[in-house]
Amino acid sequence: MDQALARLVDQVRTARSQGTALDIRGGGTKAFYGGVPAGEPLDLRELAGVSSHEPSxxxxxxxxxxxxxELEAVLADQGQCLPFEPPRFGADSTVGGMVAAGLAGPARAAAGGVRDYVLGATMLNGRGEVLTFGGQVMKNVAGYDVSRLLAGSLGVLGVICEVSLKVLPRPPATATLRFELDQAQAIGRLNEWGGQPLPLNASAWWRGTLALRLSGAAAAVHAAAEQLGGEAVDPALADAFWNGLRDQRDEFFAAARAAVDAGATLWRLSLPPTAPPLALAGDPLVEWGGAQRWLVTDSPADTVRGAAAAAGGHATMFRGGDRAGGVFAPLSPALARIHRELKAAFDPDRVFNRGRLVPGL
Known part of the structure; x- marks a missing residue:
């Protein structure tokens, strides 16, 4: 065990023996996400470095x-990428935070999410034990897939120390098309196109404009662009747009942060892609073929969550709002029991990130 990991183990064991809590931190770029955790900081930035890369x-x-x-630069040198496009909320974003948050960018609907690419992980549990799960190949799991369970857990189960990820080659060709449509029309078109053999990679609708990204073999991208029509977007402008959307620094999210500062809430809604536009006040943005919808609104939390539930989905308070009242949709009794039992198995003394994912846990 190296010195950086040994120091973390000592901190965890000390906190457990003293009955205190720890707030797991990397670069701190996602501190806004989830509930407000209790405890002293447990800094992971010293636990850094790309351990291995097997391009073939x-x-x-x-x-x-x-x-x-740093990780993306290593992959880019070999023409590879993280296909789920994790948001980079700043230069200090870390690999551990990427997995713990479980957030994905514009290509999520086509490429899959973070947990789909986690092959294995080493974690430090609440007893101060270093555990390893999974491996470095896809077919490496017998029993419960704990390594993927860590994706989106926000650190409540333990400290992610190291992860192995599947990566993919960068697509040989991309193209972005623009269409002038209202929200209902855009959702209808996206679901119609989604049922066809088209190289759809990402979509985003906002204020009457639908942007559609095609990705794959050059011949397939060219044929799809000819079939779909629309207005072709200059590649440089398209890259800037999709990167801005991925990192949440484009026009919509800049306006959203200003509205949050003025008292509004930015909601992330997960809905069936065929769900019609919700009758909620505010400014919406639609991604993932209609499955992810952002909403900046002053509406009460119960109103937003009720509308999302009625449409067959759920709503997360992403930025702003009363985080003490619960950021994520309330769990059913069965799911709440699973959360409690998992927490008890990995962190029985509630050392890590109390209240970050579920109030009181």
Missing amino acids: ELVVTARAGTPLA
Whole structure:
């Protein structure tokens, strides 16, 4: 065990023996997400570095404190990428935070989410034990897939120390098309196109404009662009748009942050892609073929959550709002029991990130 990991183990064991809590931190770029955790900071930035990269095997292993930019640079040198496009909320974003938050960018509906690419992980549990799950190949799991369970857990189960990820080659061709449609028309078109053999990779609708990204073999992208029509977007402008959307620094999210500062709430709604536009006040943005919808609104939390539930989905208070009242949709009794039992198995003394994912847990 190296010194950086040994120091973390000592901190965890000390906190457990003293009955205190720890707030797991990497670069701090996602501190706004989830509830407000209790405890002293447990800094993972020293636990950094790309441990191994096997380009021919499409596998990379990196420690939790590794800057996401460093990992992506290593992959780019080999023409590879993280296809789920994790949001980079700043230069300090880390690999551990990427997995713990479980957030994905514009390509999520086509490429899959973070947990779909986690092959294995090493974690530090609440007893101060270093555990390893999974491996470096896809078919490596017998029993419960704990390594993927860590994706989106926000650190409540333990400290992610190192992860192995499947990566993919960068697509040989991309193209972005623009269409002038209202929200209902855009959702209808996206679902119609989604049922066809088209190389759809990402979509975004906002204020009457639908942007559609095609990705794959050059011949397939060219044929799809000819079939769909619309207005072709200059590649440089398209890259800037999709990167801005991925990192939440484009026009919509800039306006959203200003509105949040003035007292509004930015909601992330997960809905069936065929769900019609919701009758909610505010400014919406539609992604993932209609399955992810952002909403900036002053409406009460119960109103937003009720509308999302009625449409067959749920709503997350992403930025702003009363985080003490619960950021994520309330759990059913069965799911709440599973959460409690998992927490008890990995962190029985509630050392890590109290209240970050579920109030009181």
